[in-house]
Amino acid sequence: MDVKEFRNCMGKFATGVTVVTCKTENGSHGLTANSFTSVSLDPPLVLVSVDRKTKAFEHMKNNAFTVNILNASQEDVAMHFAGRPKEVAPFNWIQGEHAPRLKESLAYIECKPWQEYDGGDHVLFVGEVQNFVNNEGDALTYFAGKFGKLTNEVVKV
Template sequence: MGESTMDVRELRNCFGRFATGVTVVTCAHEQGKHGLTANSFTSVSLDPPLVLVSVDRRTKALPYMKDNHFTVNILRESQQDTAMHFAGRPQDPVPFEWDGTRIKGSLAYLDCEPWAEYDGGDHVLFVGKVVRFEYEDGDPLAFYSGKFTKVAPQQ
């Protein structure tokens, strides 16, 4: 199938068959703290410790990400409201508390300094060098086929 004839909605449905975790990527700027929900997150390298976040060019937080430190907050199963809040559907009351640029209660945190930025078509690919991280046990919030879901425990 050629690029010009590809059904973008069907391609998105195909991508959706890959189950992912859910993160909120946050940063601080002169105008305050900003964040966006992202499931396009992956580890890249252990040496040096690098991660990648893919950010839609239409996202309001995009300008604040450029050349800026950021935190990847890996969400728990109980943080669906937080994911929705940062996905452009503000929740009332606000379903989270800040701890610097971290979202309190998240399953894991990766504090990153900017490493590289790449053109990713309708997205910008931000690679960050992990400078601090924390994690704890718990169940992650997952996303599959356009919906939040749970990770089934191993038998």
């Protein structure tokens, strides 16, 4: 199978953009992720898929984390945590009850570790939701290698 073409195919699935953050021995760490989903309402569980080759993988093991759902104006934040940092960080940290989070996110979901599963070259981290906030605004999206935005306006097709 052509891995690049498979990745391009998967890119046709439009997603929201998140930054997953956690506390480390040296402070706070984050990674941009669009492999995020709700798993269960009772108990409240969410899932994040993390590449085994990233620094974030080691930080996430048995660690509380926050999923920060980015608003439409946070493209620089997404790029910063995707490995293209700006000289001046385009975000501010806030220490949550369980894990650090990003100020001005569209929403955030604080989790304590629930379970980890083998996902091939990724690990699926399932977190039990401890706290969340849902703000108003437009969402940052990702489709076919490009950022966009999704609004609350109803679009008829």
